[in-house]
Amino acid sequence: MRSRSALLVLADGRLPTGGYAHSAGLEQAIRQGWVTDIDGLRDFLRGRLHTTGLMNAAFAVAAWKAVDESILAEAAPTSPSTAESTSGTGTPETGTGAEATLLDLNAELIARTPSPALRRIGAWLGTLMLRSMRSIHPHPLFDSLPKNLQQPLVYGAVGRVLGLSDADTAATVLHEAVTGPATAAVKLMHIDPFQAHGAIIDLAADLDEAADRAADFGRGDPAEIPALSAPLSDFAAELHEGDNVRLFAS
Template sequence: MRSRSALLVLADGRLPTGGYAHSAGLEQAIRQGWVTDIDGLRDFLRGRLHTTGLMNAAFAVAAWNAVDEHTLPEGSLSSPSNTGSTAGTATPTEATLRDLDAEIIGRTPSPALRRIGAWLGTLMLRSMRSIHPHPLLDTLPKDLQQPLVYGAVGRVLGLSDADTAATILHEAVTGPATAAVKLMHIDPFQAHGAIFDLAADLDEAADRAADFGRGDPAEIPALSAPLSDFAAELHEGDNVRLFAS
């Protein structure tokens, strides 16, 4: 698969990875009165991009670089294989991904967000095993946080680590922007215009994430957003909600 085509597939909101059921905290932010109009949505998207989005993209890059093709049972990184599962074989890549998982969990104070991250990672892995079977996908540990699965998938599909970061950041803003159309009295064109307004920020953040992710994972900044963590816990306790998060 050409990397440009792979990038478009991963960035497509119709990819069955469960993200369409999540508002990335926007639903609760609206309920609490923190986001009330298009200007508030722009601020929300910009804040998410430069905090959780950037951190997740950096970890996706770290996971991309952690993949060691020499540990794969058969085949090359860019070629699918029907060799079957090798999940019982421990590899250096698996150990490294477990370490990265611990690092990203340590930067995610909210238990609700940790559970959501693992669930979305599981759905991403399940989807890609069906869409593009590859031996690497069969060696990944269970319950990895979503950004780490994105990193491995980006490597399998032939994306660069920087393009993988860009995909994570794209999802970080398009998910809540799309949810805003259902949650607010807002024109869909305005919601997508808010994404276009962030184009330069998205490019700059992808470069920063690539730099962070290529270094020592322990040095990746903990760019979490405390209010979003608080909102996630509130949202999980709500009995009536449109989105899972």
């Protein structure tokens, strides 16, 4: 798959990775009165872009870097006898170095996610993305990644397999960070869908700049990636989990 086509596929809101069931905290923000109109939605999207979105994109780049070309070569299809000898189960290994790095990245990202609800959602969305990619674009690497990785780390591995650059992988994560809640807003607020998409277009320059920043952060020491979580988002996630009447899972 050409990287440009892969970018469009991953950025497509119709990709069955769970985004259609999650509002990224917007539903609870509306319920609490923090977002009441299109201007509030714009502020919500901008805040998400420059906090959680930027941090997640940086971790996606770090995961992209962890899955280097040698790991992809190790995970390439081989003869049955070779595959069995490498793993004992018939599944090629990704290499203990990459697995350890991804697990370390997972721990770093979880440490920057105070809300237990958001941690569970992140692991679930990562699992769902892997399940989707195994059907859409099967690759041995997807069967050998550590379990319960947070979604941004899975994005990084998927971007690497599909031939995206690290910056394009970051851009995809950031795109999902704002389009998910913007799409949910149409159902939750009954606003004009053209206004919702206009709010995304208004963030175009910010999205490009944030993708470059995320790539710079992700290429460095993962321990130095800023903890850009948003306290109100964490609070909203905990409230939402205990809410018996809700349209979206988050």
